[in-house]
Amino acid sequence: xxxxxxDNEKIAHEIIGxxxxxxxxxxPLLHLAQEQDGYVANDAMAQIAELVGSTPAEVLGTCSFxxxxxxxxxxxxxxxxxxxxSCQLMGGEELLHHVEHRLGIHHGAxxxxxxxxxxxxxxxxxxxxxxxxxxxxxxxHKITNDxxxxxxxxxxxxxxxxxxxxxxxxxxxxxxxxxxxxxxRGGEGLPVIPGQAN
Amino acid sequence: xTDTAAPIAKGPAPKIVSSRFDLVDGHTLQGYVRxxxxxxxxxxxxxxxxxxxxxxxxxxxxxxxxxGFPAGVxxxxxxxxxxxxxxxxxxDESEPGTYKDRLLVERDPHQLIxxxxxxxxxxxxxxxFIYIRGEMAHAQERVAAALNEAYAAGFAGHRVxxxxxxxDVVLHWGAGAYIVxxxxxxxxSLEGNRGMPRLKPPYFPAVKGLYMQPTIVNNVETMANLPxxxxxxxxxxxxxxxxxxxxxxxxxxxxxxxxxxxxxxELGVTTFRDLFEKPEYGNGIRDGHKLKAFIPGGASAPxxxxxxxxxxLCKPTIDQAGSMLGSGAIVVMDETTDMVKAALRLxxxxxxxxxxxxxxxxxxxxxxxxxxxxxxxxxxxxEDVRLxxxxxxxxxxxxxxxxRQTTICPLxxxxxxxxxxxxxxxxxxFAKYVxxxxxxxxxxRGSAFVGPLxxxxxxxxx
Numbered sequence: 001x002x003x004x005x006x007d008n009e010k011i012a013h014e015i016i017g018x019x020x021x022x023x024x025x026x027x028p029l030l031h032l033a034q035e036q037d038g039y040v041a042n043d044a045m046a047q048i049a050e051l052v053g054s055t056p057a058e059v060l061g062t063c064s065f066x067x068x069x070x071x072x073x074x075x076x077x078x079x080x081x082x083x084x085x086s087c088q089l090m091g092g093e094e095l096l097h098h099v100e101h102r103l104g105i106h107h108g109a110x111x112x113x114x115x116x117x118x119x120x121x122x123x124x125x126x127x128x129x130x131x132x133x134x135x136x137x138x139x140x141h142k143i144t145n146d147x148x149x150x151x152x153x154x155x156x157x158x159x160x161x162x163x164x165x166x167x168x169x170x171x172x173x174x175x176x177x178x179x180x181x182x183x184x185r186g187g188e189g190l191p192v193i194p195g196q197a198n
Numbered sequence: 199x200t201d202t203a204a205p206i207a208k209g210p211a212p213k214i215v216s217s218r219f220d221l222v223d224g225h226t227l228q229g230y231v232r233x234x235x236x237x238x239x240x241x242x243x244x245x246x247x248x249x250x251x252x253x254x255x256x257x258x259x260x261x262x263x264x265x266g267f268p269a270g271v272x273x274x275x276x277x278x279x280x281x282x283x284x285x286x287x288x289x290d291e292s293e294p295g296t297y298k299d300r301l302l303v304e305r306d307p308h309q310l311i312x313x314x315x316x317x318x319x320x321x322x323x324x325x326x327f328i329y330i331r332g333e334m335a336h337a338q339e340r341v342a343a344a345l346n347e348a349y350a351a352g353f354a355g356h357r358v359x360x361x362x363x364x365x366d367v368v369l370h371w372g373a374g375a376y377i378v379x380x381x382x383x384x385x386x387s388l389e390g391n392r393g394m395p396r397l398k399p400p401y402f403p404a405v406k407g408l409y410m411q412p413t414i415v416n417n418v419e420t421m422a423n424l425p426x427x428x429x430x431x432x433x434x435x436x437x438x439x440x441x442x443x444x445x446x447x448x449x450x451x452x453x454x455x456x457x458x459x460x461x462x463x464e465l466g467v468t469t470f471r472d473l474f475e476k477p478e479y480g481n482g483i484r485d486g487h488k489l490k491a492f493i494p495g496g497a498s499a500p501x502x503x504x505x506x507x508x509x510x511l512c513k514p515t516i517d518q519a520g521s522m523l524g525s526g527a528i529v530v531m532d533e534t535t536d537m538v539k540a541a542l543r544l545x546x547x548x549x550x551x552x553x554x555x556x557x558x559x560x561x562x563x564x565x566x567x568x569x570x571x572x573x574x575x576x577x578x579x580x581e582d583v584r585l586x587x588x589x590x591x592x593x594x595x596x597x598x599x600x601x602r603q604t605t606i607c608p609l610x611x612x613x614x615x616x617x618x619x620x621x622x623x624x625x626x627x628f629a630k631y632v633x634x635x636x637x638x639x640x641x642x643r644g645s646a647f648v649g650p651l652x653x654x655x656x657x658x659x660x
Contacts (some may be wrong), residue, residue, distance in 0.1 A: 018368045020282075020325065021409060026390030027373050031332075052390065065392035065553075066373030068332045080333075084294045085497060086452035086529055088543050122376065122547055123294040123497075124333055127452035127527065128459050137335040171338035175345050175369045181355040183364035186282060186325030 002041030008032055011174070012051055018177075020187035022052040026062050030069055034168040039070040067121075070167075075110045075117035077155055078167045080134040083120050086127035095131045096120055098145045102152060115156065117167075138164050212438065214446050215422040216462040218306045225340050227347035230308035236353055238425035242316045243361045245428075250320040254424070256432030258444045262298075263288055263379075263417030264496065264525045266513050273321050275404035276412040283412040285318045285326040286403075287421055288384055292331060292376040293496035294547055295527030298448035299418040301460055303330060303337040306422070307344035311367060313421030315354060316428055318365045321414055325366045329384055332372040341369045376551035380607045381415040382407075383553070394555045395607040419448060419526075440466025443512040447523075449473065453530035454487060455480035463511060470494070471507040474530065487532035491623065495524025497544050498612035500599060500646040501619035520599045520646030537627050541620040542570040548613035559610025562593040566613055573631050580634030583621055587638055590614035597642030618647045625651040 004012060012032060016025040029051060033044035045059040052059075063069045081096040096107060099118055103111055107120040126132040129141035133148075140151065154160050165172065218224030218233060230236070242250050255270030276283055287310070291299040303310060310328070318326045328345075330338050345367055348354040354367045370388060372378050378387045382396035385408050400406060407413025423445060427435050436444045443465035451473055452458045461479050463472075473479045474489065483489050491501045500521040502509075509515055516523050531540060549563040569586050572578050587597075594611035595602045597618045601611045621628060625636040641653035 018366070021389070023390035024370075024388055027332075027387065028371065031371070031373065054390070062390060062392055066332070066375050068374035083543070084547055085493070085540060085543055086295050088540070089453045089529070089531060089535065122550065123292060123296070125291050125297045125300045125331070127295050127297045127450050127529070129297075130452060130458070134333065137333050139336070170332070170335040170371065171342055172335075173339040173342040173346075175342045177346075177349050177355065177366075181349045181352070183324075183356045183366045185364055186284070186366055 002033075002037055002043035003047045004033065004036060004044065008036055009051075012048075014176070016051060018175075023054055026052055026054070026059065027066070030059070030063050030066075031168075031170060034069060035170070036168070038076070038166065038168045039073050042071075073114070074167060075115050076166050077115060077135055077164065078117050078119065078137075080119045080121040080124065080137075081107070082122070082124050082126070082130070082132055084123040086123070087130040087132060090130035092131040095133065095143065095145070095148070099133070099148055102149060116152070135160075136164050136167050137170060212446055212464065213462055214426045214435075215302060215306075215309070215419060215448060216460075218309065219301065224306055225304070225308070225344065227308060227344070227351060230306070234429075235308050235425075236312055236359075238428040239312050239315050239353065240359055242319055242428050243359055243363060247320045247322060250316060250428065253427055253432040254320070257423075257427045257435035258432075259420065259423055259427065259435065260443065260513060261417055262419035262423075262447060262526065264293065264498075264522075266523065269416060269420050272404065272416070273317070273414055275402070276321060276414065277405055280412050281322070282324040283322055283414070284408045285314065285321055285323040286381075286384060286388060286408060286413055286415045287314055287326065287328045287418060288379060288381065288415055289328060289330040289334075289337070289418045290372055290376075290379045290384060291334075291418070291525075292379055293498065293525045293527060294544065295450060295452055295493060295496050295529045296525040297450040297452070298460055298526055300331075300334055300337055301448070302418050302422050303334070304340050307340045308348065309422050309425060310341070310418055311344055311348050311354065313424035314367055315358060315365065316424045317414070317416060317421060318367075319358075319363055323365060323414070325368065327368050327370045327388060327408075329370045329372060329378075329388060332374050338369065338371050345369055375553075376547075377553045377607070377609060380609070383607070384415060385413060392553070394553045397606050438464050440510065440512055442466060442514050443510075447511070447526055449511070449526045449528055451480050451528050451530070453492075454484040454532035454535070455482065455530050456484055457481040466510050466512040468511050469508050470502070470511070470528070473511075473528065474507065480530070483530065483532050487534060489530065490533045490535055491531050491537070491619070493527070493529040493531075495522045496527040497547060498522075498608065498615060499524045500615045500644055501623065502646060503623065506646075517600070518645075520644045537620045537624040538570070538574055538631055541616040542567070542574055544616040545570055545613050548609060552609060556605035556607075556610065558593045558604045559613075562589050562610055563613045565589050566617060570617075573628065576631065578632040580629075580632045580636070582632055583625075583628050583636045584638060586617050587621060587640070587642070590617050591640070591642075597644055597647060599644030599646065601644075615644075618642045618644065622647045622649050622651050625649075 223229030378393040387393040549567040
């Protein structure tokens with residue numbers, strides 16, 4: 001699988017419809033592809049190029065710039081440990097080392113069973129709650145080594161599927177504009193207040 | 199271990215933007231409307247766009263993203279008669295130490311949306327984009343849910359509140375790149391491109407921004423202030439503060455304090471010492487330790503020290519001291535901190551996040567990281583410290599404050615501030631690592647970059 005499913009293609013068209021120019025939907029569509037497959041496949045990039053009127057090379061250019069997009073499969077659970085300054089001061093590097101030892105891999109690597117990938121990441125905006133990490137972009141604040149162990153055990157045992165979706169799924173709520181409410185003036189060369197030309 | 203519903207400690211200052219942080223349902227339309235939400239929007243729609251802008255100018259609301267430019271003045275830069283115009287909200291919060299926009303979005307998304315609608319009305323924007331950082335999944339959910347509610351209730355979209363004003367508000371989300379916080383890079387990203395800043399001039403966003411149309415880029419916290427300003431008047435807002443810095447602001451106080459937290463404090467009157475010491479804020483340096491240095495406004499800001507603690511949180515005052523309030527990120531380091539290690543971590547951040555467009559930044563930040571890395575590993579040479587300063591000087595000439603740039607955006611120059619700060623203030627720590635004395639040829643110009651290290655020669659006038 002790697003081209004978008006029919007359902008996802010429908011979502012893709014809805015997303016594209018919100019922008020005055022299709023190409024603006026590129027990053028949201030790359031996320032959609034990653035949500036479907038856990039990573040962004042080449043075929044998905046080719047299809048996104050068709051959808052937004054671009055070329056596969058340009059989609060690759062955008063995709064490869066952003067750290068969240070993975071162009072090959074990663075673990076089902078991506079553990080991002082922050083080691084930037086506020087976390088470093090409060091034990092973020094030690095936390096990273098603990099996660100590495102616990103899973104037996106270095107950051108940047110994936111466990112043999114394909115469950116976990118560890119990343120050493122930059123500031124994730126939880127600085128007053130250091131040290132912190134994210135699992136599939138869900139936050140865990142002021143986390144201790146023991147709590148990391150418990151979390152990993154629970155994930156392995158399938159007990160955290162409710163609050164931690166598989167890698168690729170970001171927001172579980174999508175924007176959806178009810179019929180008749182879309183103003184649709186974004187692409188028009190008109191002032192938004194009738195009669196007023198500033 | 200807590201999730202995003204962790205209680206956030208707050209101080210006693212007036213609550214302009216954080217009033218709903220503790221409500222269980224503050225993020226829902228019901229909770230928002232119950233606490234006075236969307237009344238400011240209705241009021242704004244009875245005013246002319248010019249009147250709304252005038253209130254924001256009177257408030258002297260300085261942009262809360264980092265640069266601190268007056269929001270009302272920025273809105274006025276759109277060339278008259280050129281449409282469509284766009285409003286883009288910068289919610290790509292990634293400056294190390296910064297934690298406020300995520301809270302504002304997660305806990306009170308409707309306040310942000312109401313601010314966006316008010317700003318769009320004032321500017322005459324046909325469409326607004328709320329760009330939320332990619333890593334913030336929960337924040338994206340909250341904005342999506344709130345937008346769905348706002349559209350269904352007629353607050354956004356076709357004929358806002360039954361008026362003849364229409365605007366679409368779109369949730370957009372990033373994918374992991376600090377540089378996208380720079381406004382022209384954000385626009386590039388929103389156009390589906392790699393997030394590389396545009397050269398200014400000619401591309402000042404207010405004139406040629408998104409799709410080469412007039413575009414206003416404002417920070418999340420800036421927007422969050424607008425409902426209060428419209429309801430209470432700009433003059434009331436300007437009464438808070440000391441005239442130069444008005445209103446309140448969220449500060450994320452992190453690092454070595456007993457009670458880290460996000461605090462809404464009155465600008466201009468509260469001092470750093472208040473934040474560090476008062477029981478309602480930081481409640482003292484961690485475990486009775488002593489303050490060694492603090493970063494007053496995010497990783498890009500020159501460090502300040504114990505002698506600066508009594509300065510008020512006031513933009514011009516901190517600018518004059520040689521640093522900045524930046525993004526409201528205050529990071530406290532006590533005397534146990536290894537300053538070489540801290541400097542390396544900050545420099546590594548900028549090296550990793552450099553977009554690669556400009557040579558001094560792309561090459562320079564990487565060299566700085568490598569040199570610091572070998573110093574910390576015990577493989578440094580005494581002359582390495584001078585080399586660090588020399589490379590820094592090539593990225594930001596003279597290491598002045600405000601800084602001079604050799605690049606399109608300020609990222610590269612930001613990597614030089616932790617180096618100039620640490621080398622000038624803590625030369626002994628470098629000396630210990632490199633096994634020799636630290637000597638510099640040229641003194642950095644920035645007024646916060648002051649010794650113990652003595653440098654005899656003054657910087658050349660360039």
